[in-house]
Amino acid sequence: MKMKFRTYVIAALATTALVPLIAWSLLQWSDIRSSLAKDDWEQRFFTGIGSAFLVERMKSVDVFAAHVESETAKRLRAGVTCASLEGFLAELAAANPYIKSLKCTGADTPAARAARSGGTAWRLEPGDDGGSLRFYRRIADRADVVIEGTAERGELFRDIAAMYNMRGVRFVLLDEERRYVWPVLGLSGRAVWDHALGREGLIEEAGERFWMSANRFSHGAPQWTMIALKPQEERVADRREMIGRTLLLAVLVLSLTAAAGFAAIRPLSRSMRRLRGDLDEASYGTPETTLASGPEEFLEFQRAYRALREKLDDRRRRLEADNVRLEETVERRSSELEARERLFAQVFDDIHEGMMLLDEDWRLRYGNHAAGTLIGVDGMARLAEVCRSGLERRSDGTALVTIEAGGRSLVLECDAFPFGAAADGLRSGCCVLFRDVTGRTEVERMKDDLISIVAHELRTPLTACRLQLDLLVKENGPQSAYAAMGEDLDHLGRIVDDWLSVARIDGGSYRVEPRIVQTMPLVTRAVRLVRSRHEFRFDYDIAEEAECIRVDPSAFVELLVNLFTNACRHARPGEEPRIEFRARVDEMLVVDVCDSGTGFPEGEAEKLFDRFYQVEQGNKRRTGGTGLGLVICRAICRAHGGRIEALRLEGRTVFRITLPMPSQTDGL
Numbered sequence: 001m002k003m004k005f006r007t008y009v010i011a012a013l014a015t016t017a018l019v020p021l022i023a024w025s026l027l028q029w030s031d032i033r034s035s036l037a038k039d040d041w042e043q044r045f046f047t048g049i050g051s052a053f054l055v056e057r058m059k060s061v062d063v064f065a066a067h068v069e070s071e072t073a074k075r076l077r078a079g080v081t082c083a084s085l086e087g088f089l090a091e092l093a094a095a096n097p098y099i100k101s102l103k104c105t106g107a108d109t110p111a112a113r114a115a116r117s118g119g120t121a122w123r124l125e126p127g128d129d130g131g132s133l134r135f136y137r138r139i140a141d142r143a144d145v146v147i148e149g150t151a152e153r154g155e156l157f158r159d160i161a162a163m164y165n166m167r168g169v170r171f172v173l174l175d176e177e178r179r180y181v182w183p184v185l186g187l188s189g190r191a192v193w194d195h196a197l198g199r200e201g202l203i204e205e206a207g208e209r210f211w212m213s214a215n216r217f218s219h220g221a222p223q224w225t226m227i228a229l230k231p232q233e234e235r236v237a238d239r240r241e242m243i244g245r246t247l248l249l250a251v252l253v254l255s256l257t258a259a260a261g262f263a264a265i266r267p268l269s270r271s272m273r274r275l276r277g278d279l280d281e282a283s284y285g286t287p288e289t290t291l292a293s294g295p296e297e298f299l300e301f302q303r304a305y306r307a308l309r310e311k312l313d314d315r316r317r318r319l320e321a322d323n324v325r326l327e328e329t330v331e332r333r334s335s336e337l338e339a340r341e342r343l344f345a346q347v348f349d350d351i352h353e354g355m356m357l358l359d360e361d362w363r364l365r366y367g368n369h370a371a372g373t374l375i376g377v378d379g380m381a382r383l384a385e386v387c388r389s390g391l392e393r394r395s396d397g398t399a400l401v402t403i404e405a406g407g408r409s410l411v412l413e414c415d416a417f418p419f420g421a422a423a424d425g426l427r428s429g430c431c432v433l434f435r436d437v438t439g440r441t442e443v444e445r446m447k448d449d450l451i452s453i454v455a456h457e458l459r460t461p462l463t464a465c466r467l468q469l470d471l472l473v474k475e476n477g478p479q480s481a482y483a484a485m486g487e488d489l490d491h492l493g494r495i496v497d498d499w500l501s502v503a504r505i506d507g508g509s510y511r512v513e514p515r516i517v518q519t520m521p522l523v524t525r526a527v528r529l530v531r532s533r534h535e536f537r538f539d540y541d542i543a544e545e546a547e548c549i550r551v552d553p554s555a556f557v558e559l560l561v562n563l564f565t566n567a568c569r570h571a572r573p574g575e576e577p578r579i580e581f582r583a584r585v586d587e588m589l590v591v592d593v594c595d596s597g598t599g600f601p602e603g604e605a606e607k608l609f610d611r612f613y614q615v616e617q618g619n620k621r622r623t624g625g626t627g628l629g630l631v632i633c634r635a636i637c638r639a640h641g642g643r644i645e646a647l648r649l650e651g652r653t654v655f656r657i658t659l660p661m662p663s664q665t666d667g668l
Helices: 005-077 083-095 153-166 237-280 295-348 369-389 438-476 478-505 519-531 553-571 627-639
Strands: 100-106 120-125 132-139 142-150 171-175 180-182 200-205 208-216 223-229 354-359 363-367 399-405 410-424 424-437 515-518 538-540 548-551 578-586 588-595 645-650 650-660
Touching: 005 100, 005 120, 005 132, 005 142, 005 208, 005 223, 005 237, 083 100, 083 650, 120 363, 142 363, 153 171, 153 180, 208 515, 237 354, 354 369, 363 369, 369 399, 369 410, 369 645, 410 438, 515 519, 519 538, 519 553, 548 553, 548 650, 553 578, 553 588, 553 627, 627 645, 627 650
Parallel strands: 538 578
Antiparallel strands: 100 142, 120 132, 132 142, 171 180, 171 223, 200 208, 208 223, 354 363, 354 424, 399 410, 410 424, 515 548, 578 588, 588 650, 645 650
């Protein structure tokens, strides 16, 4: 909500003035409530006092009636008749101001029958003028005679009513049937009280509201009810006066506050108008808008504003200069980016390998000329779907994918990597590089088939040569030439065995039959087989929980023989090979085969398990192996549900084998 400054000031002053006014009003209201409660209590108190006074007065009438009864009884016993007692009873009635008349009557009337012996019965008899108040008293020893008296209601109750009227309270007396005893009729002209008889409360009578307090006569008197009525207007007059006085004071305070606010705001308004003129000036102000006097805060504000405006103008000029330089830079950078984009497009299309860009939803966005020529748009879309499903990468990080394109089946070597960008709406995605290796794959398949065929074909002649050599040794005795020939035959046999193992691995027919065996006999057997060809130092450390393992004994021995042989072949020149075998349990069986040989170059750990791979040392490679031993080792580990990895720890080569424990595989 928008408000002018003067309105804020006047509202603040009014709020400041109203706070004590409201506090004073609350105190006044508390006083009025206390006064009202006090008046109500006094009304209840005087109602009780009036009731007690009336009870005593009625008791005095009862005493008088008892005296009349006694005197009448004496005369009746003396033989006087009731008719003869009229003069006597009239004299007694005249002697009591509360008694209007007395007479002796029979006990056969309904009213007389209500009288009881030894007590006075009061009864309100109906009539045109509100009826009469009568009392009856039965003669003690004459059951057929009753004293009947008519009370002077005015004398009985007028003084009490006057006392209440002096306090602004109306006095009402009701009999047992809630008929008016005093006054004769109610304010509404009815002879019967038609309101609830609670102890106190607010009632409405003849269009006027009254605060009522009631009190029933105590035991021993007529069971009448005395009611005090105070007009509600008089009862709340003090509160109404306080409210009017408070409203008048509030109006007066607000008027004075508004006048004081207008008087106080005039110099502030002049200062504000000058400040507004200063803000509207294009320069830093004029003498007409400079404040010569006024609140110190306004003077400080004007000085601070002018200083700020000078700084802003200076900064604006510098920003304009920077903006010019920025526009030049943007134009230059835009030209450079356009040139780079053209260069990128040219390089992208000149790449001989297929290349395509996929967005974050794996949709084809770009493809270079080589990709279109090689597999076409449909082929690129199918390759994108393959990339979405995931590529099964080889050890070198690439993946082989076979797709149908141009009516022929192509084998593609793919490499995919994510990228982030911010141009042409391509925020992020994946770049796929691929080349056609269909011919190379076919050559490798033919090579594998050739190796398998050669291995099978060489097995028979090698066996025949071994038998012929054994016959020669048996006929001619051991000779060095025979021994050399035997070693060559053994070497050729191992090569053939390796080729056959690789063929079974490639064909998916390589199987193992694991069972629980002791570890140490298998290690001893492998050491004995390798020592038949190489000399080396051997240490072992087998933990107690690893003394029994679940493996295929022949396959596990072949695994160790390959690792031990590999360590001997790669020993440092002039040093005796040293091999360590350690087995422990760390959730799974962990076997480490360590050697202190020449090792392998950093980053080529995975290449060690590639087919025909041999570590190069200087300008030559170690000879004597086929490059298939570690391939067979990995196949054996995978067949057992484990794995093998090559590590360099503390300058030594470690081949770590991880296999399931017997408890983990018994149920398989």
